[in-house]
Amino acid sequence: MGKRHPNPRLVKIHRNYTVEEVALLLGVHKNTVRKWIKQGLPTIDDRRPMLILGRDLYAFLQAKRAKNKRPCKPGEMYCLRCRTPKPPAENMVEYQPTTETLGNLFGICPDCGAGMNRRVNPAKLEQIRGQMDITMPQGVRRIGDSGHPSVNSDSR
Ligand SMILES: [Zn+2]
Numbered sequence: 228m229g230k231r232h233p234n235p236r237l238v239k240i241h242r243n244y245t246v247e248e249v250a251l252l253l254g255v256h257k258n259t260v261r262k263w264i265k266q267g268l269p270t271i272d273d274r275r276p277m278l279i280l281g282r283d284l285y286a287f288l289q290a291k292r293a294k295n296k297r298p299c300k301p302g303e304m305y306c307l308r309c310r311t312p313k314p315p316a317e318n319m320v321e322y323q324p325t326t327e328t329l330g331n332l333f334g335i336c337p338d339c340g341a342g343m344n345r346r347v348n349p350a351k352l353e354q355i356r357g358q359m360d361i362t363m364p365q366g367v368r369r370i371g372d373s374g375h376p377s378v379n380s381d382s383r
Pocket residue numbers: 306307308309310336337338339340341
């Protein structure tokens with residue numbers, strides 16, 4: 228566990244690595260490194276053993292990470308059960324403040340019915356709202372009091 232997303236920060240970008248060295252460095256199997264090469268990790272041509280530029284390895288791992296992250300777009304929340312971001316059922320969510328600068332949005336997954344939540348900074352609520360209809364608990368000042376014009380986006 229924990230080896231599926233090797234940390235790009237372990238890579239020294241000014242070094243060259245053999246397949247064996249990459250495997251040791253990141254704690255993955257040599258076959259995993261060979262698979263990455265097939266997937267597009269560049270190697271230095273015409274060298275035996277094969278050499279991988281640290282810079283290329285770093286960029287490759289970064290891109291891999293970014294792909295795995297699957298960030299939520301505005302209006303979406305992440306369903307842990309479906310493992311995918313999506314808009315909540317009926318676009319209905321409830322906001323629960325945790326602290327002054329942090330809160331949680333709660334919704335229901337339209338596909339599996341599991342609860343979904345998304346951590347948000349209340350100041351950024353408008354940016355991530357999308358089509359979601361956010362219910363604020365009583366006693367919390369209506370968002371949008373910060374001087375922003377109300378976002379009534381029907382452009383999506
Ligand atoms: Zn789901």
